[in-house]
Amino acid sequence: MIDAIAARLAEKGAPGFRPKVAVILGSGLGGFADEVKPVAAIPYGELPGFPQTTVGSHAGRLVLGHVGPTPVAVLQGRAHYYERGKADEMRGAIRAVAELGCETLLQTNAAGSLRLDMPPGSVMAISDHINFAGINPLFGAGPGDSRFVDMVDAYDPTLLKKLMAAAHTANVRCHDGVYIFFSGPSFETPAEIRAARVLGADAVGMSTAPETILARHAGLKVVALSLMTNYAAGLVPGALGHEQTLAVANAASSDVRRLLRVFLETY
Ligand code: HPA
Numbered sequence: 001m002i003d004a005i006a007a008r009l010a011e012k013g014a015p016g017f018r019p020k021v022a023v024i025l026g027s028g029l030g031g032f033a034d035e036v037k038p039v040a041a042i043p044y045g046e047l048p049g050f051p052q053t054t055v056g057s058h059a060g061r062l063v064l065g066h067v068g069p070t071p072v073a074v075l076q077g078r079a080h081y082y083e084r085g086k087a088d089e090m091r092g093a094i095r096a097v098a099e100l101g102c103e104t105l106l107q108t109n110a111a112g113s114l115r116l117d118m119p120p121g122s123v124m125a126i127s128d129h130i131n132f133a134g135i136n137p138l139f140g141a142g143p144g145d146s147r148f149v150d151m152v153d154a155y156d157p158t159l160l161k162k163l164m165a166a167a168h169t170a171n172v173r174c175h176d177g178v179y180i181f182f183s184g185p186s187f188e189t190p191a192e193i194r195a196a197r198v199l200g201a202d203a204v205g206m207s208t209a210p211e212t213i214l215a216r217h218a219g220l221k222v223v224a225l226s227l228m229t230n231y232a233a234g235l236v237p238g239a240l241g242h243e244q245t246l247a248v249a250n251a252a253s254s255d256v257r258r259l260l261r262v263f264l265e266t267y
Helices: 002-011 030-035 091-100 157-169 190-199 209-217 242-265
Strands: 021-025 037-043 061-067 070-076 104-113 123-131 174-181 203-205 221-231
Touching: 002 037, 002 061, 002 091, 021 030, 021 091, 021 242, 030 061, 030 070, 030 242, 061 242, 070 091, 070 242, 091 209, 104 123, 104 209, 104 242, 123 157, 123 209, 123 242, 157 174, 157 221, 157 242, 174 209, 174 221, 203 221, 209 221, 221 242
Parallel strands: 021 070, 021 104, 104 221, 123 174, 174 203
Antiparallel strands: 037 061, 061 070, 104 203, 123 221
């Protein structure tokens, strides 16, 4: 798969392009790819091992280029566990960006808020995650001991501080907290969310945790950001829907874009 990317880079006159940071853009946040001064953009369909995304708002393109002086590899669209019941959907893509030279994976996602002080539109840097979904993207990985990945400081504390500093510079209020992964695609029940609060979660979503595990396995540092698109089930009256996720993500995406731009420009 690296060969396919190298061939495209050579074709575009940038054979030595070596991205430093890989970025995964979550639901409704794909527009950040416009901030990249592109060197090449390659549909996932042309890249063996990359996922075929089935969520409408996920474009499914690898965009290679620069944000300020920083060379980046933007994964515009992710595949989720719930799409095919495969926890390692993003394995090929994450391996590829690691092989290309990336040292860090910056993830974004849309999430539900478990905190009344983080209303829809709020931004939260992820300090840790809870994966009690009973699945792991490293099932079947191995043999050998590399599958026993250490998850202490999985979200790099230094990069977390840099992300908070970037938010300050970009004039975006940024909380920090724990993200809990649920498999989806159905939303959580109010009872599940009450349980998640007791467990220490601040935000809930259907992605990110598997990708963090895959990235740590591939030797990448991880830093991640959630955009709250709704209060989680039962926190306030009313039903949940994917349309709201997209509408709020689109409305608040300019804050996230600014923050990501500052973080990457000064990386
Ligand atoms: N739950 C799970 N995933 C989500 C939510 C939610 O409330 N909002 C956006 N993604």
